[in-house]
Amino acid sequence: MVMCKSYLCLCHLTGCAIIRPPREGGIRYRGLTQEQIRSVQVLPVDYEIEYICRGNRVIAGPKVRKCLPNGTWTDMGHKSHCLLQCPRMWTSLENGRVTSWPSGLPVEGTMLHYSCLPGFILVGRNSTQCNKMGKWDSPKPVCHCRSLRSSLHRRAVPHEWWLAGGQACLPAAQMALDLVNNRSDILPDYELELIYYDSLCDPGEATKLLYDLLYTEPIKIVLMPGCSSVSTLVAEAARMWNLIVLSYGSSSPALSNRQRFPTFFRTHPSATLHNPTRVQLFQKWKWTKIATIQQTTEVFTSTLDDLEERVKEAGIEISVRQSFLTDPAVAVKNLKRQDARIIVGLFYETEARKVFCEVYKEKLFGKKYVWFLIGWYADNWFKIKDPAINCTVEQMTEAVQGHVTTEIVMLNPETVRGASNLTSQEFLDQLMSKLGGKNPEETGGFQEAPLAYDAVWALALALNKTVGPLKAKGYRLEDFNYNNREITAEIYRAMNTSSFEGVSGHVVFDAQGSRMAWTLIEQLQDGSYKKIGYYDSTKGNLSWYGNDKWIGAGPPADQTVVIEQYRYLSQKLFVSVSVFACLGILLGIVCLTFNIYNSNVRYIQNSQPYLNNMTAVGCMMALAAVFPLGIDGLHVHRRQFPVVCQFRLWLLGLGFSLAYGSMFTKIWWVHTVFTKKEEKKDRRKHLEPWKLYATVGVLLGIDVLSLMIWQIVDPLHITVEKFTREAPKADLDVLIQPLLEHCSSEKMNTWLGVVYGYKGLLLLLGIFLAYETKSVSTEKINDHRAVGMAIYNVAVLCMITAPVTMILSSQQDASFAFASLAIVFSVYITLVVLFVPKMRRLITRGEWQSDAQETVKTGSSTNNNDEEKSRQLERENKELQKIIQEVAFSTYSYTKSIVTHGHVLGTVLMGLCSCGGDGEEYFYGFCVVDWDLPQ
Numbered sequence: 001m002v003m004c005k006s007y008l009c010l011c012h013l014t015g016c017a018i019i020r021p022p023r024e025g026g027i028r029y030r031g032l033t034q035e036q037i038r039s040v041q042v043l044p045v046d047y048e049i050e051y052i053c054r055g056n057r058v059i060a061g062p063k064v065r066k067c068l069p070n071g072t073w074t075d076m077g078h079k080s081h082c083l084l085q086c087p088r089m090w091t092s093l094e095n096g097r098v099t100s101w102p103s104g105l106p107v108e109g110t111m112l113h114y115s116c117l118p119g120f121i122l123v124g125r126n127s128t129q130c131n132k133m134g135k136w137d138s139p140k141p142v143c144h145c146r147s148l149r150s151s152l153h154r155r156a157v158p159h160e161w162w163l164a165g166g167q168a169c170l171p172a173a174q175m176a177l178d179l180v181n182n183r184s185d186i187l188p189d190y191e192l193e194l195i196y197y198d199s200l201c202d203p204g205e206a207t208k209l210l211y212d213l214l215y216t217e218p219i220k221i222v223l224m225p226g227c228s229s230v231s232t233l234v235a236e237a238a239r240m241w242n243l244i245v246l247s248y249g250s251s252s253p254a255l256s257n258r259q260r261f262p263t264f265f266r267t268h269p270s271a272t273l274h275n276p277t278r279v280q281l282f283q284k285w286k287w288t289k290i291a292t293i294q295q296t297t298e299v300f301t302s303t304l305d306d307l308e309e310r311v312k313e314a315g316i317e318i319s320v321r322q323s324f325l326t327d328p329a330v331a332v333k334n335l336k337r338q339d340a341r342i343i344v345g346l347f348y349e350t351e352a353r354k355v356f357c358e359v360y361k362e363k364l365f366g367k368k369y370v371w372f373l374i375g376w377y378a379d380n381w382f383k384i385k386d387p388a389i390n391c392t393v394e395q396m397t398e399a400v401q402g403h404v405t406t407e408i409v410m411l412n413p414e415t416v417r418g419a420s421n422l423t424s425q426e427f428l429d430q431l432m433s434k435l436g437g438k439n440p441e442e443t444g445g446f447q448e449a450p451l452a453y454d455a456v457w458a459l460a461l462a463l464n465k466t467v468g469p470l471k472a473k474g475y476r477l478e479d480f481n482y483n484n485r486e487i488t489a490e491i492y493r494a495m496n497t498s499s500f501e502g503v504s505g506h507v508v509f510d511a512q513g514s515r516m517a518w519t520l521i522e523q524l525q526d527g528s529y530k531k532i533g534y535y536d537s538t539k540g541n542l543s544w545y546g547n548d549k550w551i552g553a554g555p556p557a558d559q560t561v562v563i564e565q566y567r568y569l570s571q572k573l574f575v576s577v578s579v580f581a582c583l584g585i586l587l588g589i590v591c592l593t594f595n596i597y598n599s600n601v602r603y604i605q606n607s608q609p610y611l612n613n614m615t616a617v618g619c620m621m622a623l624a625a626v627f628p629l630g631i632d633g634l635h636v637h638r639r640q641f642p643v644v645c646q647f648r649l650w651l652l653g654l655g656f657s658l659a660y661g662s663m664f665t666k667i668w669w670v671h672t673v674f675t676k677k678e679e680k681k682d683r684r685k686h687l688e689p690w691k692l693y694a695t696v697g698v699l700l701g702i703d704v705l706s707l708m709i710w711q712i713v714d715p716l717h718i719t720v721e722k723f724t725r726e727a728p729k730a731d732l733d734v735l736i737q738p739l740l741e742h743c744s745s746e747k748m749n750t751w752l753g754v755v756y757g758y759k760g761l762l763l764l765l766g767i768f769l770a771y772e773t774k775s776v777s778t779e780k781i782n783d784h785r786a787v788g789m790a791i792y793n794v795a796v797l798c799m800i801t802a803p804v805t806m807i808l809s810s811q812q813d814a815s816f817a818f819a820s821l822a823i824v825f826s827v828y829i830t831l832v833v834l835f836v837p838k839m840r841r842l843i844t845r846g847e848w849q850s851d852a853q854e855t856v857k858t859g860s861s862t863n864n865n866d867e868e869k870s871r872q873l874e875r876e877n878k879e880l881q882k883i884i885q886e887v888a889f890s891t892y893s894y895t896k897s898i899v900t901h902g903h904v905l906g907t908v909l910m911g912l913c914s915c916g917g918d919g920e921e922y923f924y925g926f927c928v929v930d931w932d933l934p935q
Contacts, residue, residue, distance in 0.1 A: 015042040016067035025053040025082035045069050053082035056134075060107045083107035084134030095120045095143040108132050116143035123195070124216055138212060139197045169226070169248065170196060171434040172449035175427075176456035179420055186464045190477065192456075201227040210234060214241060214482075221480050222459055222491075228252035228299055235264040242488040244495065248455040249448050253302040256512035263488065265495050265513040267455040267504070268448065271299055272306040274406040277519040277535040278344060278372055279310050280542055281404070287558035291320035291340030293331050293355065295347035303346055319559075326351075332358040340364075342558045344372045349381050356382065357391035360399035367551035368733055371400070375407020375522060376447055379529060400524055402551060409518040409534070410504050411450050418501030419457050427453065427503040451515075454502035462494035525549045561734040562725065566633050566741065570813050574630040577820045581626040584827050588620040591835040604838060607783040611662040611692055612834060618659025619827040625651035626820045632812070633741050638718060645716040645743035652823075653703050656759070659830065660794055661699035663787045664762060665692050667769040670784045702758070710751050719744040721810060740812060756802055763795040786837060790830040797822045 018041065021027045028050040029037055043049075047067045051059050061080035065073040086106045091098055096116040100106065110130045116122045124141025131137050173194060181191050197213075199206040206225070210233075213220055223238055223245045225231040231250035238245045239262050247255075247266040255261055256270050282290065290311065294300040301323075308318055320338045322331035328347075332355065335343060343364075345355060352373065359365055378384070382396045391399075412424040422430070431449055432440075440446045463477060469490050470476060480487045499508045508516050521533040534543040550556070592613055599609045628647040636644060669692060723738040745751065770788030781787075801822035808815040 014069070014071065015044045016047070016071055016073055017042055019049075019065075019073060022051060022053075022059075022080050022082050024055075024057055025051055025059070025080075028052055043067055049073075051080050051082075056084065057082040058085045058105055058107060060105065081107075083109075084130075084132070086110065086130035086134055086136050090128060090136050090140050093141070093143060096122065096141075106130055108134070112136075114141050120144060123218060125212065139195075139209060142193075142195060144193065166196075166198075166226070167438075167444040168431065168435065168440075168446040168449040169452035172427075172431055172453040173248075173456050175430060175434065176420065176453045176460075180456065180460040186460055187467070190463075192460060199225070199227075199230045201229055203229050203233045206230040206233055210237065219481055221463075221477070222246060224248065224455065224459075225250065228255065231255060231264070231266070232261075235261040239263055241482040242485050243482070244488060244491050246455055246459055246495070248452040249445070252299040253306055254298060256514050258512055261513070263492060265458075265509055267451045267458060267502075267507065267515050269408045269517045270512075270514045271303040273408055273514075273517065273519060273537060274374070275303070275307045275310050276537040276540075277406045277521065278307065279314050279316070280535055280540075281372075281406075281521070282311065282316055282342070283314060284542070284544075285555040287342050287555075288315065289317045289319045289558045290342040290344060291322070291335055291338070292318055292344045292346070293322045293324070293328065293335060294345075295351050296323050296325045300346040304344075307344065324351075328355045329358050332362050332364060336362045336364050339560055341368060341556060341560075342370050342372075346374065349377045350386070350388070352377060352381060353384070353386045353389050353396070356396055356399045357389040360391055360395045365399045365401065368556050370556060371403035373403055373405050375405035375520065377405075397527055401527075402549070403524050404532075405522045405524075405529070406535075407520045407522065409520050410447050412501070412503055412505045413518075413534075416501055418503065419461060420453075420503065422503060424450070424503045450502070450504035454504045454507050457500070457502060458495070458498050458507055461500060462491060462498055465494040465497075466490040523548055557733065562737045563734055564737045564739055566739045567723075567812055568632050568634040569630055569816055571634075573813055573817060577626060577817070577824065578630065580824045581623045581820070584623045584824055584831070585620050587828070587831055588616050588623070591831050592616040592620075594835065594839060598838075598842060601842065603841060606781070607838065608666060608689070608692060608781055610689070611666055611696065612783075614658045614662040614696060615830065615834060618655045618657065618662065619830055621651050621655030622659060622823050623655075623827055625655060626823055629820055630816055638741075641718045641741065641743075642716060645718070646711070648743060649711075649716065650707060653707055653755075654700070657700045657703040658696070659827075660762070660766070660791075661696045663791055663794075663830070664699070664766045664769075665695040666781050666784055666787050667766060667773060667791065668695065670773045670781050671769045699762075706755065706758075710745075714745040714747050714751065716743050716745050718742070723810070740810065742809065752806075760799065760802075763791075763798055766791040767795050783834065783838070786833045790833045793829045793833075794826045797826045 019027075030048065030050075032040070045067050048064055050064050051062075053059055059080055060083045061078050062075040063080070065075060067073060084107065086108075088106060090112060091100060091106055093114055093116075096114055099113045101111050101113075102109075104110075106112070108130055112128050114122060114124075114126050114128075120143040122141050123144055125138045126141065128136045128138040128140070177192055177194050180186055197209050199209055210223075213223070220243065223234055223243055225234045225245065225247050226249040228250040229252075231245070231247045232252065232255065235245040235247075235255065243263065245261070245264045247264070247268060249268050250266050251268050251271040253270050253272040255264060255266065256272070282288075292304055292307070294304050304321070311318060320335060320340045322334050324331045328351065345352070347355060359371075365371075382400045383393050385393070389396075411428070412418070415423050415425070417423055420427075427450065432438075435443060445452075466487070467477065470479075470487060473486065475484075475487055477487070496509060496513075499506070501507070505517055510516055516538050519535045519537065520531065521535065522529040523532050524530075530547060530549075532545050532548045535541070536543075548555075595604065595609050595612050595616065598604045625648060628644045628651065631644050633641065719742045721740045721742055723740070725735040725737050728734060728736055770791045773784055774788060801819060805815050805819045808818060
């Protein structure tokens with residue numbers, strides 16, 4: 001049973017087996033679906049298959065095959081291939097013949113042979129072959145008429161003329177040649193002919209073409225390359241053959257080098273011509289810091305090097321310089337990280353889309369930023385869909401809003417007729433007619449077309465200018481050869497002095513052979529470019545329209561505006577502490593007055609009043625130091641601040657020496673005199689007051705000497721500490737830079753270490769001496785226990801405060817509060833402990849000076865008598881203690897005997913109270929005993 005569908009039977013009948021398609025191609029099966037093709041192994045008789053090729057390849061060989069009854073396909077002796085096709089224009093030759101082998105389409109392997117008709121001469125190679133890349137391996141030759149009029153050959157190595165660049169430049173050059181050849185006043189005995197080749201902007205391809213040009217007839221007189229990479233190769237080699245090179249599309253700054261390219265000229269201005277305009281705009285908008293991002297190519301690198309030199313001369317800094325090869329993501333992030341605001345971008349149009357997609361992602365646009373771009377991109381370059389980016393058109397439009405472009409003026413903005421007798425608008429009209437009405441935005445090289453047009457005119461006028469001088473020397477232009485330097489020199493001089501009005505503006509070359517031109521300044525406003533000015537770099541003249549538009553109130557700042565803001569001490573805290581300090585000073589005055597007024601009272605005399613006076617004065621000086629501690633830039637000018645620093649140091653240092661030094665002296669001498677063994681006490685010399693004062697003087701002198709050395713060797717001055725910048729609460733393009741003023745010196749830590757070490761030892765020693773003398777009782781210095789208590793408090797507060805204030809030095813409020821309150825508390829404690837008990841005693845006991853005048857004697861004899869009386873009382877006290885012990889023992893024995901004879905309930909209390917001469921009370925006796933004995 002046979003199952004059939006339609007006219008094709010899907011069974012094993014007589015037919016042809018399926019064959020493999022050609023490489024880079026496939027087979028079209030008529031009437032079959034994909035599923036049927038997979039299941040069929042044999043196709044029926046008379047079934048036809050058709051070969052198809054991928055991309056722009058074509059079939060070489062049979063395109064259709066038919067299944068024969070014998071089970072084979074037709075023309076199996078001829079294989080079918082999918083090959084690239086070379087341009088067909090090579091297969092025809094004006095005024096000549098072309099033979100092709102093999103015949104058919106010009107595909108890979110096809111050979112073309114050229115010959116000219118009688119009366120014409122073949123210029124170029126007589127054969128060419130189509131290679132695997134779909135290109136002919138040699139330029140197309142031409143057939144020139146053997147006329148009486150001399151022919152000058154102008155060879156060009158431009159961009160691909162059917163792709164970007166040459167689509168408009170080639171018709172413009174041909175327009176110029178037609179006008180020149182029709183002018184009787186320009187090269188009347190010569191005719192310029194244009195022979196163009198495609199270098200693909202590839203230096204390797206250009207090398208091959210240059211070789212063919214130089215080693216085939218006729219001799220060439222001028223080379224006109226297009227793109228920068230090819231111009232670099234051609235211009236560097238041309239001097240070996242004494243050839244002038246004139247480029248219409250090269251902008252690389254590297255070509256402006258007369259040592260390397262001695263015969264090079266160009267009607268396309270150098271890319272560095274943008275830089276004077278950029279610098280002028282930076283100065284106009286008062287920017288002194290810019291950033292750059294470039295694609296890593298030679299033209300942009302050299303442009304940026306030139307810009308760096310120019311901005312340096314103008315006093316402008318390039319703070320950030322980023323580059324990328326293919327992916328700009330990291331470079332854009334770095335711009336954001338380093339707070340770039342004014343950014344110059346140097347990259348091609350395709351890379352510009354990548355950059356601004358990343359700009360949108362990093363939010364590197366808006367009122368804070370200005371981008372400077374190259375102006376020769378298409379007007380809608382940011383709206384073109386590009387598979388290389390993942391940003392929408394709306395996002396790209398938002399990111400590019402407000403950027404500024406600088407563009408060389410390639411079309412004369414004025415309505416003037418130049419050397420070609422055409423205005424710029426008439427030139428455009430004729431060019432559009434040549435292009436067949438194509439959209440200029442979609443026509444490669446449309447903006448550069450006026451430069452190609454003027455390049456032909458510059459060459460024609462220069463050659464015309466050389467005819468007379470050469471004739472005077474016995475030369476003609478047609479006498480040129482690759483060894484004739486004189487004709488080259490004449491052409492060079494003529495080119496170097498060229499000056500005429502072209503459709504692109506005034507044509508003139510600088511010393512490096514580069515075109516001088518105006519620069520157009522545009523800004524993207526609301527999705528379209530608006531002209532905002534022109535800049536003439538030759539005269540330094542900026543023509544400004546005043547229609548620039550900004551998102552904010554005006555041009556943004558070139559960096560985040562940093563407002564310096566000093567941190568000052570809280571005035572509430574300062575006033576509060578100052579009130580306590582003033583009260584403390586009043587208390588010190590009261591204590592000092594009291595001590596001086598009652599200095600002849602015996603009780604006051606026995607406390608060494610002069611040392612107590614020094615303590616009071618020192619406490620008041622320490623309290624006075626609180627005021628300069630709280631004074632900062634809010635109260636005094638910075639020039640006066642070092643004086644405040646000196647007051648802080650001297651008041652606090654001398655106050656400590658007087659207050660603590662006098663107390664330390666008391667403890668020291670109490671320990672020295674009254675802590676010896678009993679048998680040695682009587683033999684010790686009497687304590688003389690001058691020794692106490694001398695001790696205080698020594699401590700004070702050490703401080704004065706150390707402070708004087710400090711101030712002479714390394715004086716205090718003001719230093720400013722900077723903190724992390726802070727953003728204000730309001731949405732402003734500013735940052736707050738907090739600053740804090742300090743009193744410091746070059747070796748501040750060293751000096752503080754010396755002072756703190758010395759004072760710390762005194763404090764520790766004072767604590768030790770106070771502890772050792774706590775049980776000593778003497779009338780010579782009767783307040784040494786109160787002094788010890790004061791020393792404890794002062795030492796603890798000082799040893800805690802010193803390191804803490806150093807740690808908190810960056811926190812002005814905390815540091816001041818800790819230091820000032822430590823001073824206030826230690827002073828208050830010292831004054832209260834030393835003076836209040838004395839006031840209380842004199843008030844409660846009435847021991848005023850008037851009551852004691854009759855019995856108190858002055859001088860050292862009185863003091864000596866009191867000391868003798870004290871010793872006598874001590875001896876009597878010891879004798880009484882012995883008697884009391886004996887009586888106590890007898891009483892105990894008697895009581896015990898009574899208890900043994902009966903039941904006794906009672907309490908025995910025996911004791912003795914005795915009052916010391918200095919008012920201290922002692923109790924000697926037994927404890928209360930309660931016996932409850934059995935009956």
